Amino acid sequence: MGWWKKKKSRAVVKEQTWDRDQWRGEKILEALIQCCDGKPNSIKFFTADQILKATQKHFCKFVFPNYIFMGNGTLDNHRMILLRKMKGRSPHPPRDICTGPPKDVAISSMVSDHKNFMKLVGCCFEFEYPVIVYYGGERQYxxxxxxxxxxxxxxxxxxxxxxxxxxxxxxxxxxxxxxxxxxxxxxxxxxxxxxxxxxxxxxxxxxxxxxxxxxxxxxxxxxxxxxxxxxxxxxxxxxxxxxxxxxxxxxxxxxxxxxxxxxxxxxxxxxxxxxxxxxxxxxxxxxxxxxxxxxxxxxxxxxxxxxxxxxxxxxxxxxxxxxxxxxxxxxxxxxxxx
Known part of the structure; x- marks a missing residue:
């Protein structure tokens, strides 16, 4: 099954690399509180259907490890987006490290306006592997x-x-x-x-x-x-x-x-x-x-x-x-x- 396929049931979720409940929106909030004292940041949550429609289901075009660059379609008025799948991370990291999508998304939202970081658009946790969405503009990466x-x-x-x-x-x-x-x-x-x-x-x-x-x-x-x-x-x-x-x-x-x-x-x-x-x-x-x-x-x-x-x-x-x-x-x- 491709990583872009939706999860069909809780029973399937338990067998996947990631525990869906672990990556709900409240985990992002926890990461924001932990990382930046709860400072509000603009983070958009997309559904799997939105991602699939925006990229015309072209999830097989790997440009480099764990990244897929999409040049067609629109998502939140951004014509060019870069999707990053969080593959190969431990679903149960040590508590004092808190690695994974929540921390990545939270800190990315804090540094998004700096020229030497990727500009965050949002994220989607409805796939087998969570996906982080960056603004691609007209740039090739x-x-x-x-x-x-x-x-x-x-x-x-x-x-x-x-x-x-x-x-x-x-x-x-x-x-x-x-x-x-x-x-x-x-x-x-x-x-x-x-x-x-x-x-x-x-x-x-x-x-x-x-x-x-x-x-x-x-x-x-x-x-x-x-x-x-x-x-x-x-x-x-x-x-x-x-x-x-x-x-x-x-x-x-x-x-x-x-x-x-x-x-x-x-x-x-x-x-x-x-x-x-x-x-x-x-x-x-x-x-x-x-x-x-x-x-x-x-x-x-x-x-x-x-x-x-x-x-x-x-x-x-x-x-x-x-x-x-x-x-x-x-x-x-x-x-x-x-």
Whole structure:
């Protein structure tokens, strides 16, 4: 049975991945109260029939994992929509994490007007897998693919925009939100190359007056996780800063994995080339060969500054910076390279 089929009875619901009762509208309200002190946000709930009619039942056009882009039909006066199915999530997450559609929808409604997040339209919980609906406008979206992004300046721009989005989560609300879901797979680019941070279901808020929160479960993406998160399940703003530092190094080197499962227990173990190639005119040996560039002096200096900033983020160079500081430094570097 396709994931778009409606659920026919409560007996069927019990056998599905998701418990329908768990994802009713009141769960969204609970998430809003938990995440943003009950601040009202515009969230529209669509029926399965509305989604099917708007997309002309074309649910088989997969563009990238867990996403389906629809360019035909209308929904709430939006001609272009992006549907995201919440597939593969645990129906019973730990209470202190609250992952899944309710949290994703609630936080998406809070950041929807920011240019580096997807614009939320609403959601539908009448399918086998809950569906979140984003406004597509006239934009085409695609996931970040380093094989196709061969411009160093464009990679820097993506880094700056992702840093801006993370900084917004950290400072724009009474309680900081920690994204803790860093990875290329969660960044979408519109047709103009603007980066959109996506999938907010793993966000956790830091309690007022505290600097961190301890969870019962950490996750499995070791490559982006600092040791305090891996071993102690402690989440703070530094969790995002560390993950972003790893992301920066991947943009620079094109490496898919920097810390493997084998060595994740060793403190901050990264490839030996990180600092040893700077100041010796050897940056070209670590830069992603897919990038089409000639390393002139000014560009090499910008890359070295980029690498140093990434090392500060992962705690290899003095005090770990705030995400706001990281975004500002990247913005300065972009202007310097103009």
């Amino acid at each position: 695609s996931p970040v693919d380093l094989n196709k992004i061969v411009s160093w300046r464009r990679r820097m721009k993506i880094a700056e925009e992702v840093a801006t989005a993370l900084a917004y989560l950290h400072v724009a609300f009474p309680r900081p939100f920690v994204y803790r879901n860093m990875g290329l797979k969660n960044i979408l680019l519109d047709k103009n190359g603007v980066a959109k941070l996506n999938d907010l279901s793993y966000c956790v808020s830091i309690p007022k007056g505290e600097t961190h929160v301890k969870l019962t479960w950490a996750g499995k993406d070791y490559d982006y996780m600092d040791n305090d998160y891996i071993f102690n399940r402690v989440v703070s703003e530094k969790t995002d800063v560390f993950g972003f530092g790893v992301f920066m190094q991947k943009l620079l080197t094109g490496e898919k994995i920097l810390r493997s499962f084998v060595n994740w227990r060793e403190k901050n173990k990264f490839p030996k080339w990180l600092s040893s190639y700077m100041g010796e005119g050897r940056m070209g040996e670590i830069v992603d060969p897919k990038m089409s560039l000639v390393l002139e002096e000014e560009e090499r200096c910008l890359m070295e500054a980029f690498l140093v900033l990434s090392e500060r983020c992962i705690g290899l160079r003095g005090e770990v910076p705030k995400m706001v500081e990281v975004a500002k430094e990247l913005r300065r570097s972009l202007k310097q390279g103009e």
